[in-house]
Structure formats: C-alpha cells, structure tokens
Amino acid sequence: MNPAPLPKSQPEPPALHDRAMDNLRYIRETMELATAFTGISGWGEIAIGVTALVASAIAAQQATFNAWLAVWIAEGLISLLIAGWSMDRKARVIKMPLGSGPGRKAVFSLTPPMIAGGLLTIMLVQAGLTNAIPGVWLLLYGTGVITGGMYSVKVVPIMGICFMTLGTLALFSPPAFANWFMAAGFGVLHLVFGAIIVRKYGG
Amino acid sequence: MAKQSTAKKTVPQKPLNVPQVAATKEKSAAPSLDRLIHERLRLGIISALAANDSLTFSHLKNLLNTTDGNLSVHARKLEEAGYISCTKFFEGRLPKTEYKLTAAGRIALEKYLSHMESLIKQMRNA
Numbered sequence: 001m002n003p004a005p006l007p008k009s010q011p012e013p014p015a016l017h018d019r020a021m022d023n024l025r026y027i028r029e030t031m032e033l034a035t036a037f038t039g040i041s042g043w044g045e046i047a048i049g050v051t052a053l054v055a056s057a058i059a060a061q062q063a064t065f066n067a068w069l070a071v072w073i074a075e076g077l078i079s080l081l082i083a084g085w086s087m088d089r090k091a092r093v094i095k096m097p098l099g100s101g102p103g104r105k106a107v108f109s110l111t112p113p114m115i116a117g118g119l120l121t122i123m124l125v126q127a128g129l130t131n132a133i134p135g136v137w138l139l140l141y142g143t144g145v146i147t148g149g150m151y152s153v154k155v156v157p158i159m160g161i162c163f164m165t166l167g168t169l170a171l172f173s174p175p176a177f178a179n180w181f182m183a184a185g186f187g188v189l190h191l192v193f194g195a196i197i198v199r200k201y202g203g
Numbered sequence: 204m205a206k207q208s209t210a211k212k213t214v215p216q217k218p219l220n221v222p223q224v225a226a227t228k229e230k231s232a233a234p235s236l237d238r239l240i241h242e243r244l245r246l247g248i249i250s251a252l253a254a255n256d257s258l259t260f261s262h263l264k265n266l267l268n269t270t271d272g273n274l275s276v277h278a279r280k281l282e283e284a285g286y287i288s289c290t291k292f293f294e295g296r297l298p299k300t301e302y303k304l305t306a307a308g309r310i311a312l313e314k315y316l317s318h319m320e321s322l323i324k325q326m327r328n329a
Contacts, residue, residue: 016322016326017323017326020320021319021323023241023246023315023319024316024319026243026246026250027246027250027316030246030247030250030251030254030266030267031251031253031254033251033266034250034251034252034254034255034258
C-alpha cells in the first residue's frame with residue numbers, strides 16, 4: 001500500500017469550517033447590499049444637498065436668530081418630503097413597499113434623534129445657547145445616519161461619522177462659522193455621498 | 204486561495220482504487236452540497252434576489268460587480284435549474300431583463316444555508 005492512507009475522520013476541518021463561514025458572510029453581505037441598494041436614493045440625497053446649500057445661503061442673510069431658525073425648519077420639512085418621495089419612487093421601481101425593510105429601518109433610526117434634536121433646540125433657545133444648535137443638529141443627525149446605516153452599505157455609516165465629526169467641530173468653533181458648518185454638513189456631505197450612492201449603487 | 208485550488212484538484216477524474224471509496228463514503232455521510240449555487244456568482248445572484256422581489260440585469264451586474272457575459276451565463280444556469288425566473292420587456296426602446304427568485308430557488312438557498320450552518324456546528328462540537 002504505497003499511497004498514504006487518507007485521513008478519513010478529519011476531512012481538512014479548518015478549511016471547510018472557514019469556507020462555510022466565508023460563504024455565509026458572502027450571502028449576508030450580498031443581501032445587505034441588495035437591500036441598501038434598493039432602499040436609499042442617491043438622487044434624493046443630492047436633491048437634499050442642493051436645497052440645504054440654498055437654505056444655508058438664505059439663512060446666512062437673516063438678521064435675527066428666529067428668522068435663521070425658520071429657514072432651517074422649512075429646509076428640514078422640504079428634505080423630509082424629498083426623502084419620502086425619492087424613497088417611495090425607488091421602492092416602487094423595484095416593487096417593494098416602503099413600509100417594509102430599508103424604508104422602515106431608515107425611518108425608525110432617524111426619528112428618535114430628530115425628536116431629541118427638536119426638544120434640545122427648544123431647550124437651547126430658552127437657555128439662550130443658540131450658538132450650540134448647529135453642532136447639536138449635525139451630531140444628532142450623524143447618530144441617526146450611523147444607526148440607520150448599520151443595515152446598509154458601508155458608505156452610509158461613514159457619512160454619519162462625517163456628520164458627527166463636523167458637529168463636534170462646530171460645537172467647539174466660534175459661532176461665526178456656524179453657517180459654514182451647516183452648508184458643509186447638510187449641503188456638501190449629502191451631495192458627495194448622494195453622488196457616491198448614485199454611481200456605485202445605481203440611483 | 205491556494206487551499207481552494209487544491210481542494211478542487213482532489214476530485215478524482217480517473218477511477219483510483221482506494222481514494223475513490225473513501226471519497227464516496229465521505230459524500231454519503233454529509234448531505235450533498237448543491238453545486239449549482241455553491242459557485243460564488245450564482246450564490247450572489249440567489250442571495251441578492253432573496254432580498255428583493257425582483258432585480259433587473261443591470262442592477263444585478265452593478266451589485267455583484269461583474270461583467271455582462273459572466274452574469275448572463277450564470278443566470279441562465281440558474282434559470283435552467285428553475286431557481287430563478289426571467290422576464291424580458293421593453294422600457295421605452297430599451298430591452299430590460301428582470302430576474303426573480305422562484306420557490307425552488309428559495310428552498311435551495313435555505314438548504315444551502317443550513318448545510319453551511321451544520322458544517323460550522325460540526326466543527327464547534329469536534
């Protein structure tokens with residue numbers, strides 16, 4: 001018997017095990033990519049970025065804080081409409097109800113920080129700490145995007161981290177830069193990441 | 204990578220006496236692996252379609268980061284096996300191909316998943 005006896009009892013265990021794990025990971029990643037791909041609308045984000053840039057230009061010209069706040073609240077409502085409309089449209093294209101899967105995840109992860117942001121804004125206005133508002137908004141929006149992005153493609157949580165970084169910088173910068181931080185965050189970050197999503201994940 | 208290529212070579216082409224017996228015994232011990240979806244790209248197609256009602260050819264191509272030729276060859280194999288269904292239609296002037304996972308395809312993926320899980324469990328217990 002020249003050929004070495006085959007090790008019957010242990011058929012290359014580590015390799016098989018690793019490959020099974022690798023296959024499972026691949027399936028999960030592909031499914032996640034496929035849902036994110038269909039759920040998030042890059043064009044919607046680009047549109048939000050454009051309106052936010054316009055809003056920051058208008059807000060910067062306001063004489064009073066209340067007028068500044070009103071501009072941004074209006075922009076917030078416009079963004080919600082754009083986001084809802086673009087995700088609904090995308091969900092329709094692939095015949096997936098908005099209420100299921102990615103749409104619901106995005107709504108659920110963004111709503112709590114937005115409510116917190118609204119309450120904190122009221123409190124900060126009452127306390128006269130209006131300079132902190134841009135930083136707080138950017139930070140809270142970032143947290144919502146990160147948690148929403150956990151189920152999504154990697155660029156989404158990265159965008160959230162960028163928002164949180166900007167928010168942190170805004171909190172510790174002179175109030176004169178506030179409008180620039182708002183434009184860079186809600187304007188430029190949405191534009192850049194929207195473009196990445198359109199290019200990499202098709203629309 | 205190296206391990207994968209050697210593993211493929213161990214499939215005996217010509218009848219060898221002793222190893223052949225060992226190999227068949229091993230196969231009967233474990234549930235048979237669905238070769239059709241074991242291949243990477245085909246597994247990707249099935250997984251992507253499991254997460255969506257339907258996907259067009261170009262969506263799938265972007266998602267799986269592959270070429271037209273590669274995708275159409277593998278999608279056809281899955282279609283022939285009845286794992287996915289394919290409908291062709293026109294959107295304006297553009298021809299579009301849309302894929303869906305069939306019930307048989309979903310069962311095949313579930314079987315494959317439990318197969319992989321049992322492989323991992325076996326190693327944990329050993």
